[in-house]
Amino acid sequence: METMMAKSRADIEVDVRDVLVDALGVDEDDVVPTATLKSDLGAESIDYLDIVFRLEKKFSTPEKPFKIAQGELFPENLMTDPSLVEGGKVTAKGIALLKTKVPHVDVSEFEKDPQIAKLPNHFTVKSLCDFTERKLAS
């Protein structure tokens, strides 16, 4: 029986780029792997939900829905526990949780200056591609 070819990394990168162009109104050329969603591409809070919805639509197939649970891609409400953040900084326990919950984010870079307010600066185009690739393979 013929099966659908899995999407290559290059296919995923093109699809993620299209999602960001539509969701954020940015130029294709600005969507490079190292671009951060917030600082470089200008994403605001509601844009993250828009991106989630558009990724779900782009990567769902009749055979395999692509459903992103709340907090799975962006860790909204994940860091509300006081033991995870103290004085605006993510604790060691919080860092460990981030590494488990959002492996698509470069947490080792974030933990050098783990201010919670700076976490969005570590969400890059590459993070979205890594997340999508991993989720499609699972």
Added chain:
Amino acid sequence: MRWMWIDRVIAFEPRKRLVAVKNVSLAEEHLHQHFAAEGALAPCPVMPSSLILEGMAQTAGILVGSVHDFREKVVLAKVASATFERDIHPGETLRYDATIERMDDMGASTVGIVDRYSFVDNAWAPVGRIELMFSHLDQNRAGTEFPEENFVFGENFRTLLEGAGLRKFTRL
């Protein structure tokens, strides 16, 4: 007092689709300014696109609010896209056809088709397409406190919705 930009709900499919109409009238004061006569130019009253957008936001917002029986504070968070291809004149009827595309606890995205009926042409014609994002305010507080009461779907608004014919479709 609430600014209503739809006159009547004409179709409702729970959790999916809501359709509303608005009759555009020369009695609406803003049409006399948009655009008033200037110099040698004759007046040219057309419905501002921003208010067509508001009409769709109300139609789609009511649809999203109805999913949770109007308990959530549903606010317009983003105009993802809006395209308009013709002007709307007094005497014409606008039809807003809104569909929920995706929805979760945080909010919803909707797609809306706008068209208009002209009594001159005796026909419907496409006007535009509007994609919106709505946020459930209480799920997205980001540290901000909002009043407990539902100021989005308050008592006045419910009364207006009843007048607009939604009562026969919902448990308002």
